[in-house]
Amino acid sequence: MTTLAPPPTSSPSSRHRAAPPPDGGFVARGRRLFTGPAEDPRWTRPGLWAILLAATALYAWNITSISGNSFYNAAVYSGTKSWKAFFFGALDSGSFITVDKPPFALWVMGLSARAFGFGTWQLALPMVAVGTGSVALLHRMVKRDFGPVAATVAALALALTPITVAINRDTNPDPILVFLMLLGAAGLLKAVRTGRLMPLVWSAVAIGFAFNTKMMQAYVVLPAFFLVYLWAAHGSLGRRIRHLAVATVALVVSSAWWMVVVDLIPASSRPYIGGSTDNTVWDLVIGYNGFGRIFGASSSVGSAGNGASFGGSAGVYRLFNEIMGGQISWLIPFAAIALIAGLVLRGRAPRTDAKRAALMLWGGWFVLHYLTFALAEGTFHPYYVTAMAPGIAALAGAGGVTLYRAFREGSAAMGAPPARAESRAWGRGWVLPAAVAASAVWAIVLLQRVSGSGTLYTVAEIVVGVAGTVAVLGLLAGRFTRREGLIGFAALAAVVALLAGPAAYSVSAATSATNGTNPTAGPSTGGGMGGMGGGPGGASGSSRTSGAGGRSMGEPPSGGGSAPSGSDTRPSGSETGSGRTGGGQADGGQMGGGGTQVSSKMITYLKKHQDGATWLLAVATDQTASSIILESGQPVISMGGWSGSDNAMTLAKLKSLVKSGKLHYIIVSSDGGQGTNSEIATWVKAHGTAVKSSAYSSGSSSTTSSSTSSTSSTSSTGGLYRLDASDVG
Numbered sequence: 080m081t082t083l084a085p086p087p088t089s090s091p092s093s094r095h096r097a098a099p100p101p102d103g104g105f106v107a108r109g110r111r112l113f114t115g116p117a118e119d120p121r122w123t124r125p126g127l128w129a130i131l132l133a134a135t136a137l138y139a140w141n142i143t144s145i146s147g148n149s150f151y152n153a154a155v156y157s158g159t160k161s162w163k164a165f166f167f168g169a170l171d172s173g174s175f176i177t178v179d180k181p182p183f184a185l186w187v188m189g190l191s192a193r194a195f196g197f198g199t200w201q202l203a204l205p206m207v208a209v210g211t212g213s214v215a216l217l218h219r220m221v222k223r224d225f226g227p228v229a230a231t232v233a234a235l236a237l238a239l240t241p242i243t244v245a246i247n248r249d250t251n252p253d254p255i256l257v258f259l260m261l262l263g264a265a266g267l268l269k270a271v272r273t274g275r276l277m278p279l280v281w282s283a284v285a286i287g288f289a290f291n292t293k294m295m296q297a298y299v300v301l302p303a304f305f306l307v308y309l310w311a312a313h314g315s316l317g318r319r320i321r322h323l324a325v326a327t328v329a330l331v332v333s334s335a336w337w338m339v340v341v342d343l344i345p346a347s348s349r350p351y352i353g354g355s356t357d358n359t360v361w362d363l364v365i366g367y368n369g370f371g372r373i374f375g376a377s378s379s380v381g382s383a384g385n386g387a388s389f390g391g392s393a394g395v396y397r398l399f400n401e402i403m404g405g406q407i408s409w410l411i412p413f414a415a416i417a418l419i420a421g422l423v424l425r426g427r428a429p430r431t432d433a434k435r436a437a438l439m440l441w442g443g444w445f446v447l448h449y450l451t452f453a454l455a456e457g458t459f460h461p462y463y464v465t466a467m468a469p470g471i472a473a474l475a476g477a478g479g480v481t482l483y484r485a486f487r488e489g490s491a492a493m494g495a496p497p498a499r500a501e502s503r504a505w506g507r508g509w510v511l512p513a514a515v516a517a518s519a520v521w522a523i524v525l526l527q528r529v530s531g532s533g534t535l536y537t538v539a540e541i542v543v544g545v546a547g548t549v550a551v552l553g554l555l556a557g558r559f560t561r562r563e564g565l566i567g568f569a570a571l572a573a574v575v576a577l578l579a580g581p582a583a584y585s586v587s588a589a590t591s592a593t594n595g596t597n598p599t600a601g602p603s604t605g606g607g608m609g610g611m612g613g614g615p616g617g618a619s620g621s622s623r624t625s626g627a628g629g630r631s632m633g634e635p636p637s638g639g640g641s642a643p644s645g646s647d648t649r650p651s652g653s654e655t656g657s658g659r660t661g662g663g664q665a666d667g668g669q670m671g672g673g674g675t676q677v678s679s680k681m682i683t684y685l686k687k688h689q690d691g692a693t694w695l696l697a698v699a700t701d702q703t704a705s706s707i708i709l710e711s712g713q714p715v716i717s718m719g720g721w722s723g724s725d726n727a728m729t730l731a732k733l734k735s736l737v738k739s740g741k742l743h744y745i746i747v748s749s750d751g752g753q754g755t756n757s758e759i760a761t762w763v764k765a766h767g768t769a770v771k772s773s774a775y776s777s778g779s780s781s782t783t784s785s786s787t788s789s790t791s792s793t794s795s796t797g798g799l800y801r802l803d804a805s806d807v808g
Contacts, residue, residue, distance in 0.1 A: 134238035147250030153705035158189040173714035179354030184252030209258040210247030233476025241584035241600030242406035259289035274313030287333025303443025311436035351727035375456030413518040417478025444470030519547030532602035539583035546576035684775030767800035
């Protein structure tokens with residue numbers, strides 16, 4: 080087979096603008112910004128602007144009410160109070176412990192908060208910006224190789240991917256991860272086309288920054304990057320290998336610099352590395368945020384399988400199950416068929432063929448992410464799969480246009496021998512209709528699963544059924560009657576059929592409250608497997624409620640004057656907790672929380688009696704600490720990290736903090752604990768002074784805790800204790 084011939088074009092005057100006279104002035108450049116290059120069809124740039132406007136509207140709708148993830152919100156707030164906390168990504172401004180991710184996403188949100196004040200929209204703004212930027216970047220890349228139609232379809236598909244809409248309305252780091260990975264892909268494709276070194280180096284640097292956003296997840300695309308460059312780039316094999324070697328050095332440096340700096344700083348001069356077992360970032364890379372996510376074995380949480388899957392059981396079918404299907408799988412059948420057919424159609428293209436290289440890249444992006452997420456045995460959240468959305472969207476656009484051209488042009492486009500032309504044309508004639516039919520049928524299955532959830536989904540199901548039928552029958556009829564106008568109309572109907580379902584879910588995600596910890600789009604379809612997770616994820620499955628109680632977790636703390644200027648505040652006394660449960664170990668008897676409620680009245684009491692201490696309180700887990708930080712505006716110690724199992728606090732360290740007057744209050748559970756935490760609990764109960772609930776409570780009040788059950792008081796055998804220097808022997 081040979082390469083595809085370019086599609087026949089109509090009169091230039093009907094499809095393109097006449098080239099404007101040479102004008103390098105500001106006005107001309109501004110005009111081109113909105114109308115696009117003269118060689119593009121008239122609709123191309125306005126179409127892109129319309130998609131970007133729609134994407135921004137979806138991601139930023141009612142932006143002031145976006146709650147976000149309180150865990151990361153608290154770290155961002157702490158970073159606005161302390162540059163040390165900012166650099167390390169510490170949960171608290173006293174820099175006792177870091178979050179369990181590298182800090183690049185926190186830096187981006189933190190700079191926004193420092194510039195505009197800490198609040199809901201200030202944290203959401205960077206996520207909306209990079210989400211829309213990812214759509215624009217994908218459009219540019221696909222257009223370069225496959226033209227404006229493919230680029231428009233790809234951009235629209237990415238903008239309407241339900242889980243992408245949901246996560247772009249949150250403060251998890253994934254939107255920044257996706258944008259940086261797309262920057263890396265853009266650099267790679269430029270390096271492939273030109274054979275130059277520097278675009279490849281910048282591609283590696285972008286992936287390095289993505290690593291400093293979410294560690295090993297950024298490396299999922301690397302096998303595809305290396306293979307595409309080694310196979311398709313211009314230049315000799317030796318030159319390509321040398322370029323890859325230099326790029327690898329750039330990748331290592333840009334990935335490891337923060338880790339090396341942090342691990343070289345003495346442990347006594349920096350916060351504990353949350354999620355690690357030995358207080359090093361390297362352990363976090365290879366365990367908690369590395370192989371532990373894939374194999375279910377993290378040195379920080381235990382043996383294989385000890386993690387929470389909020390997207391259902393691992394297996395090849397996972398991304399099609401009742402939880403994940405509506406989030407990401409709408410276009411997977413079409414993308415898979417388009418990938419295979421596209422590679423076959425370009426089978427005899429030259430080694431350096433740019434279109435085949437792009438198909439290899441997007442296909443590798445899609446397949447590698449699919450296998451990683453489907454088979455991962457460790458902690459898994461539905462929103463992780465937003466990273467595979469660009470691959471699916473690019474294949475839908477580029478692969479779809481490739482199939483359309485082959486369908487319309489027949490064997491003449493391939494240069495097939497006359498004796499075999501008829502059979503090859505007949506075979507290709509079924510691929511595009513089959514791909515459209517497969518994804519349309521699957522969309523109806525997904526919408527049937529949520530039948531009765533609302534008029535929006537019923538309308539979407541009708542649209543998919545009607546448009547899908549029109550598309551398939553129109554394609555076949557147009558082929559046999561050789562009416563290109565009918566084929567074009569059927570192709571447009573196919574786009575409507577394939578995107579109606581995702582659009583319904585996306586509108587739902589933009590107009591409904593989402594769970595800041597585990598955001599999903601569309602109606603609830605079950606919670607998957609709950610339990611202790613290896614990262615933020617105490618909420619169950621596909622919950623559509625925020626769980627933020629009376630306070631939006633992106634809002635500034637309410638305590639007296641602690642909120643930065645320019646931000647709205649809620650009255651003191653609103654509920655501070657995220658409403659989610661802490662790690663099972665913490666509730667079962669480890670430090671802090673332990674079923675003890677932390678009310679707004681208790682926080683007021685603690686602030687009044689803080690007596691110059693650096694930290695307001697010490698609790699068991701990040702969940703409890705982050706909620707109190709956001710309520711009080713004061714540093715709070717998380718002694719056990721996310722799951723309560725980190726060894727961040729030791730008895731010796733606790734005594735040192737108490738003796739120096741940096742900490743006075745601690746919450747312990749009523750029934751002791753295990754290991755080091757049990758030792759701490761025993762010592763605190765023996766030497767500290769229990770604070771009766773009557774000291775700060777009168778009647779009912781809203782509460783926050785690592786437990787969602789309410790209690791009327793804090794007993795003297797477990798709960799809040801006061802410690803002073805005189806208590807340390």
